[in-house]
Amino acid sequence: MTIRDWTVAGWLGTPRPDFAVGDLADRVVLAAAFQMLCPGCVETTIPQLRRAAATFPADQVAVVGLHTVFEHHEAMTPVALQAFLHEYRVTFPVAMDQPARRGQVPVTMERFAMQGTPTVMLYDRAGALRRRTFGHVPDLELGAQVAALVLEDGPTAAPPVAHDVRPSRAYACDETGCRV
Amino acid sequence: MTIRDWTVAGWLGTPRPDFAVGDLADRVVLAAAFQMLCPGCVETTIPQLRRAAATFPADQVAVVGLHTVFEHHEAMTPVALQAFLHEYRVTFPVAMDQPARRGQVPVTMERFAMQGTPTVMLYDRAGALRRRTFGHVPDLELGAQVAALVLEDGPTAAPPVAHDVRPSRAYACDETGCRV
Amino acid sequence: MTIRDWTVAGWLGTPRPDFAVGDLADRVVLAAAFQMLCPGCVETTIPQLRRAAATFPADQVAVVGLHTVFEHHEAMTPVALQAFLHEYRVTFPVAMDQPARRGQVPVTMERFAMQGTPTVMLYDRAGALRRRTFGHVPDLELGAQVAALVLEDGPTAAPPVAHDVRPSRAYACDETGCRV
Amino acid sequence: MTIRDWTVAGWLGTPRPDFAVGDLADRVVLAAAFQMLCPGCVETTIPQLRRAAATFPADQVAVVGLHTVFEHHEAMTPVALQAFLHEYRVTFPVAMDQPARRGQVPVTMERFAMQGTPTVMLYDRAGALRRRTFGHVPDLELGAQVAALVLEDGPTAAPPVAHDVRPSRAYACDETGCRV
Numbered sequence: 004m005t006i007r008d009w010t011v012a013g014w015l016g017t018p019r020p021d022f023a024v025g026d027l028a029d030r031v032v033l034a035a036a037f038q039m040l041c042p043g044c045v046e047t048t049i050p051q052l053r054r055a056a057a058t059f060p061a062d063q064v065a066v067v068g069l070h071t072v073f074e075h076h077e078a079m080t081p082v083a084l085q086a087f088l089h090e091y092r093v094t095f096p097v098a099m100d101q102p103a104r105r106g107q108v109p110v111t112m113e114r115f116a117m118q119g120t121p122t123v124m125l126y127d128r129a130g131a132l133r134r135r136t137f138g139h140v141p142d143l144e145l146g147a148q149v150a151a152l153v154l155e156d157g158p159t160a161a162p163p164v165a166h167d168v169r170p171s172r173a174y175a176c177d178e179t180g181c182r183v
Numbered sequence: 184m185t186i187r188d189w190t191v192a193g194w195l196g197t198p199r200p201d202f203a204v205g206d207l208a209d210r211v212v213l214a215a216a217f218q219m220l221c222p223g224c225v226e227t228t229i230p231q232l233r234r235a236a237a238t239f240p241a242d243q244v245a246v247v248g249l250h251t252v253f254e255h256h257e258a259m260t261p262v263a264l265q266a267f268l269h270e271y272r273v274t275f276p277v278a279m280d281q282p283a284r285r286g287q288v289p290v291t292m293e294r295f296a297m298q299g300t301p302t303v304m305l306y307d308r309a310g311a312l313r314r315r316t317f318g319h320v321p322d323l324e325l326g327a328q329v330a331a332l333v334l335e336d337g338p339t340a341a342p343p344v345a346h347d348v349r350p351s352r353a354y355a356c357d358e359t360g361c362r363v
Numbered sequence: 364m365t366i367r368d369w370t371v372a373g374w375l376g377t378p379r380p381d382f383a384v385g386d387l388a389d390r391v392v393l394a395a396a397f398q399m400l401c402p403g404c405v406e407t408t409i410p411q412l413r414r415a416a417a418t419f420p421a422d423q424v425a426v427v428g429l430h431t432v433f434e435h436h437e438a439m440t441p442v443a444l445q446a447f448l449h450e451y452r453v454t455f456p457v458a459m460d461q462p463a464r465r466g467q468v469p470v471t472m473e474r475f476a477m478q479g480t481p482t483v484m485l486y487d488r489a490g491a492l493r494r495r496t497f498g499h500v501p502d503l504e505l506g507a508q509v510a511a512l513v514l515e516d517g518p519t520a521a522p523p524v525a526h527d528v529r530p531s532r533a534y535a536c537d538e539t540g541c542r543v
Numbered sequence: 544m545t546i547r548d549w550t551v552a553g554w555l556g557t558p559r560p561d562f563a564v565g566d567l568a569d570r571v572v573l574a575a576a577f578q579m580l581c582p583g584c585v586e587t588t589i590p591q592l593r594r595a596a597a598t599f600p601a602d603q604v605a606v607v608g609l610h611t612v613f614e615h616h617e618a619m620t621p622v623a624l625q626a627f628l629h630e631y632r633v634t635f636p637v638a639m640d641q642p643a644r645r646g647q648v649p650v651t652m653e654r655f656a657m658q659g660t661p662t663v664m665l666y667d668r669a670g671a672l673r674r675r676t677f678g679h680v681p682d683l684e685l686g687a688q689v690a691a692l693v694l695e696d697g698p699t700a701a702p703p704v705a706h707d708v709r710p711s712r713a714y715a716c717d718e719t720g721c722r723v
Contacts, residue, residue, distance in 0.1 A: 073363055090400045143322040183288055183297065263580075418687070503594050514691060
């Protein structure tokens with residue numbers, strides 16, 4: 004299974020109107036299937052994708068959402084999703100999974116045999132699905148998984164995170180007490 | 184600078200009584216300098232080290248604390264640290280930085296020119312200091328940094344995280360609403 | 364202004380189909396105007412109303428929501444609200460503010476001159492609006508405000524909270540460390 | 544039992560050096576027994592007392608801590624407590640429970656038959672203990688309990704919270720999206 008097996012009805016929040024799955028080529032892709040009325044997705048997955056988009060260089064890691072509506076179809080319409088993305092200030096691209104001709108589960112969700120939302124997926128640079136998790140993946144583990152895929156091309160690959168040995172903003176107390 | 188430049192007065196919570204810095208050899212080391220009365224360390228760094236110890240395979244990544252007391256020396260004694268580690272259920276090894284002959288700042292903290300606590304440090308398998316951050320490093324970024332060091336030996340290295348494509352425990356709502 | 368000045372298009376989650384504002388009579392009413400796509404409402408206000416409904420005796424304090432849609436009307440429809448309340452497991456009654464004949468702001472929201480969502484409102488037993496706050500009211504302050512209204516009838520009123528001197532479930536560490 | 548039954552070895556963080564239990568007279572007293580190395584106390588109770596001190600008028604409600612060391616006595620010394628209060632920026636008065644002549648449990652803790660830390664206590668204006676809870680009391684419930692005691696003198700008592708119908712700082716999204 005590759006990311007080219009996605010069948011989507013359209014995209015929101017993309018840099019160009021004609022954005023397509025092919026535009027993700029040559030990058031590691033961190034994707035999450037979600038529903039806008041899934042509380043766990045809203046509370047945990049959307050903020051995690053936002054953090055990921057801010058952490059990893061965009062030319063190495065693409066962060067995208069996949070809206071996979073399999074219940075309450077009359078509530079989670081494209082226009083509702085657009086309002087949701089606006090209010091939650093989502094700035095990464097979101098694809099709308101193609102509704103099924105019959106049945107509740109949309110096409111891509113069915114094809115990838117997802118068990119529900121959220122489902123976190125990692126694709127390598129060739130587009131192959133490498134990890135898929137139903138539920139939440141903690142940040143520490145997800146960060147390691149993303150880096151492992153970014154570095155797969157071996158020692159010539161750039162490091163996945165730009166920062167290096169550096170002083171950083173002090174945490175909480177250290178302005179008064181914990182700074183030497 | 185390498186981890187062999189640490190000068191410590193002793194260790195707590197080690198697997199063996201004669202544990203020493205040398206026992207960390209051949210592994211990536213994630214270390215954090217902290218003080219038991221530094222609120223940011225207690226709230227953020229200690230839980231992060233605990234998560235890291237639970238996430239990364241122990242034969243590849245060693246997680247250790249370094250208690251660097253540079254203020255309130257009369258409060259943060261070895262016996263107080265021992266009580267603290269017990270109450271906060273810290274199970275990874277913690278080194279006590281060697282107090283200075285004169286001055287407030289202990290030996291290792293001085294030698295590594297740390298600015299305060301917490302200071303997060305990453306050492307590669309050869310023991311070289313590769314990253315040092317004063318303040319908190321978010322989990323997503325730290326996970327990527329750890330993985331990058333684990334994978335430095337090239338394509339023959341094992342992946343930093345054991346899990347793979349798998350179903351996982353469902354998150355919150357999905358028992359009633361978000362499971363297909 | 365009293366709670367009888369509410370004009371609503373209908374109710375969801377009520378004990379009876381013919382539930383009306385009059386059914387709140389003789390009780391203190393804690394109400395919050397919200398929108399299902401307002402992130403602050405979802406994250407903070409809905410959980411607070413849920414806690415309030417679980418804390419205060421239902422025969423003394425009524426907890427209700429008021430869905431005041433003033434933007435994204437096409438997304439926050441009655442059917443979408445119903446799905447939202449189901450997914451977020453809201454069990455207190457929610458009124459739908461009457462849409463305006465012209466303009467974006469619904470009737471009750473306009474009449475009470477609310478500035479936005481969330482708006483927390485407290486009504487006394489006679490139905491009079493006693494407090495109105497745009498934004499979040501911290502729990503400690505809200506608990507005091509509710510109790511003050513419950514106790515207004517003087518020393519014969521029952522205490523606002525049922526519990527009394529009692530042992531309670533121990534917190535976190537005390538199973539191992541902090542119990543005598 | 545009244546607050547005059549407290550036997551303490553001294554006070555820290557008081558407005559005057561000769562502060563004593565008698566200085567709490569004529570006010571409702573919200574007190575919490577805690578230990579500086581009890582994680583639940585540090586994470587939950589200390590912040591709650593800080594919030595209470597900021598919420599209730601000081602001439603009506605006194606907020607105080609009671610350091611009841613019943614374990615790790617060698618770690619939780621007066622000098623260590625002083626450092627702790629400094630680092631955690633505790634500004635309300637804290638009493639040190641009188642150590643027992645024999646046994647681990649200090650005098651006041653023993654006399655009030657407390658089960659462990661934290662123990663939240665409420666005293667009325669006459670000094671009588673009215674509520675005592677081992678473990679955490681949620682803010683909403685605690686706010687109601689404090690207000691009930693403040694208002695016990697009947698309708699002439701001032702309201703427990705100064706604010707009234709008012710606009711307040713908008714929450715999160717409403718600056719861009721949820722303000723009318």
